[in-house]
Amino acid sequence: MKTALLYPGIAMDGFACGVRRKTAYMQHGLCHISSALKKEGHEVSLIDLRQLFGWEELPGLVRKINPDIVGITMMSVDFDVAVKSAEIIKNTNSNIKVIVGGIHPTIMESELIGNPHIDYIFKGEAEITLPKVLNDIIEENIESKVITGDKPDLDKIPFVDRFLFKTLESPWAPCLRMPFITSVAGRGCIYNCNFCQPAERKLFGARVRRVSPERFMEELEFTKRNIGLESLMIHDDCLVEDVKWVERFLKLYDRKDFRKPFVCQARPDIIVKNPGLFKDMKRCGLAMLLIGFESGSQRILNFLRKGITVDENYKSAEICKKLGIRIFANFMLGVPTETKEETSQTLEMIKKIQPYTPSPTFYTPFPGSDLFEYCEKNNLSLIKGHTEYKRNPTAPKIKGIDYEFLNKALEETTRMSRGLRFKRKIDKMKVRRFNRRLTKKHPLPTI
Ligand code: B12
Structure with a gap:
């Protein structure tokens, strides 16, 4: 067919x-x-x-x-x-x-x-x-x-077809080199944040299924041989939740011909509980962590059912800084019921953490999540069509939120991140030099 x-x-x-x-x-x-x-x-x-x-x-x-x-x-x-x-x-x-x-x-x-x-x-x-x-x-x-559909055992399905899309993936952060690839090691998420769940449980089930570290490594080796691999993003919602999986993966990945820069997502509480794990990850190539800090207000974190504390947000950032891990910091502004004082607490957090990349977004109610249902029930959503289901801070999303104030807050975060502009510039230069040297020796592969 x-x-x-x-x-x-x-x-x-x-x-x-x-x-x-x-x-x-x-x-x-x-x-x-x-x-x-x-x-x-x-x-x-x-x-x-x-x-x-x-x-x-x-x-x-x-x-x-x-x-x-x-x-x-x-x-x-x-x-x-x-x-x-x-x-x-x-x-x-x-x-x-x-x-x-x-x-x-x-x-x-x-x-x-x-x-x-x-x-x-x-x-x-x-x-x-x-x-x-x-x-x-x-x-x-x-x-x-x-x-x-039935749920597959991820070790028993064939490798993902990387040749379907005819273009190489583009690295989106200054610290990532070409050829860059993305990968997914598992499906599902054990957490219960109301801005996401139960949508993912409906798609993937209540339990997380992950491919074995051995099979994951086999796929990376296959990709390296056939496409090339100089940096890697692991897309999983929360890879580091399974500490044993990550430890086993690091054992396999920690080889001279690998140890390529990689990035993945993490939660502050896991970083605070397992600093040793992140030290090992850094040694093996962890270039940056995408961390969902979400808010500087404890009431908002509780409202979001995030299961973390403001203190864990600060401590995890400190740990990453000590280990030299770049922070891509996800924050939500304009969560339903959020006051200006609470938004200011988030700004204060961005200022203090000084992430490599601050990523403040406007909270957006995504269908399938409990917070979407809350917004529908309380007639709070300003979303007029499906194309507005994106969290980019471009348009108002929630009634009762002062978006003029949020836009000013956004401008401030841009000013705040200037301090790290220099670090990003240096990364860009280094990566450009690396890419140039590499492509001189081996032209980038075409798929
Ligand atoms: C990687 C990722 C991204 C990447 C890459 C996107 C891409 N091109 O795939 C990036 C960072 C770019 C991204 C962007 C966005 N993302 Co995103 N993303 C993910 C993430 C973490 C993994 C997706 C994935 O690869 N899953 C693994 C694969 C195997 O699963 P799958 O795609 O669902 O496919 C399986 C089934 O769904 C089914 N299936 C899928 N398609 C089809 C088609 C047919 C015909 C059939 C029969 C079956 C079928 O079979 C597949 C195999 O079993 C998911 C969360 C998650 N864990 O899935 C969020 C997720 C999909 N993203 C989400 C969102 C909101 C976005 C953005 C809108 C965010 C924003 N900026 O506002 C943008 C939109 C980008 C766009 N469309 O232009 C939401 C979607 C919620 C919703 N209700 O739509 C999710 C669920 C995260 C969340 N929980 O909030 N995203």
Whole structure:
């Protein structure tokens, strides 16, 4: 069977953003589906809207690929683009079956069920179930419009298909070198923050499943051999939650030919409880941690069910500074019920922590989360359409929040981060020099 997988991905930066290499992340969900389908002998192509210059290119591409089925992935922010893509595909060839999957269809089936251009809604993970039902979908042997996927054992599925997206991924931080790759070691999150859960539990289940450190390392070696690997981002929501997993991984990664700079996400409480682990990570290449500090107010942290304290925020930052680990600091401004005094406590925290990269965002109620339900129930949301489901601090999100005040707060954080501009500049220069030397010896691979 001929399958085309469609990555909508233009809601943030528009058409052609991938051509300009502004955003060149691969989408791991589609890439896993690709390898699972190829293993069963199906032909798989990609339609990456980020590589197109406008909607007018889509029908021609669909005709050229001439697939039996198109699978579209979607986050909430992708909704409009995904739905429009489905309509164009059906108008181009009404025989093509259109199936949507990913986080948004899993949690918001009701928004898609009546759409005449969508044949099937896929909920949950696809590697096991989609290859099994593909023929039945095409032959219209499935009665229900909704299909639910079984959860795979991550050690038993093929490596993610890194060749599906035809571009190399772009390093987004000054301390990361080319070739840069992203990776996902596990699915699910044990924490219960109300700005995220229960959406992820609905998609991946209550328990976290992780690939074994051995298999993860095998995949990195395979990638290094076939694409090259000079820096790595591990996307997991909270990789460091499983200390034993990380310790085993470090043992395997701590080799002269590896020890490449890597970044991952962490929680302040875990850093405070396990400083030794982070020391080892730093020795093995940890270049930067993306830390969810979220707020400088204990009341807001409790309101968010984050399960951390203001004190842990400060202590974890101190530990990272001592160890020489760069901090990419995530903060939320304008959480429902937040007062100006509480926002100021967050600003004070950014000022004191002096992160390498401060990343303050405007709290955004994402569908599928308990805080989204709270905003709906209390009529607090100012979000008018799906494309506004992004936390970039560009538009008001919550009623009762003074966004003029928040914008001033944002300006202040930019001023505050000037101190570290020099450090970022030096990193950039060093990495540029490294990339130049490397590409002289070995030109960057093409996929
Ligand atoms: C990596 C990541 C990113 C990366 C890369 C994004 C990318 N291109 O994939 C970056 C940093 C760029 C990013 C950006 C954003 N992200 Co993000 N991201 C993640 C993260 C941490 C991992 C995604 C992943 O790879 N998962 C592993 C793969 C294997 O799972 P999967 O993609 O869900 O795919 C499986 C199933 O869903 C299903 N499936 C998926 N697609 C399809 C399609 C078909 C046809 C079928 C049958 C099945 C199917 O099968 C797959 C295999 O089993 C998730 C959280 C998480 N743990 O999943 C958040 C998450 C998806 N992101 C989220 C958000 C909000 C965003 C942003 C909007 C944030 C912002 N700036 O405001 C942007 C939007 C970017 C855009 N679309 O342009 C939310 C989405 C919530 C929602 N309701 O939409 C999540 C869930 C985090 C959270 N809990 O809040 N993100």
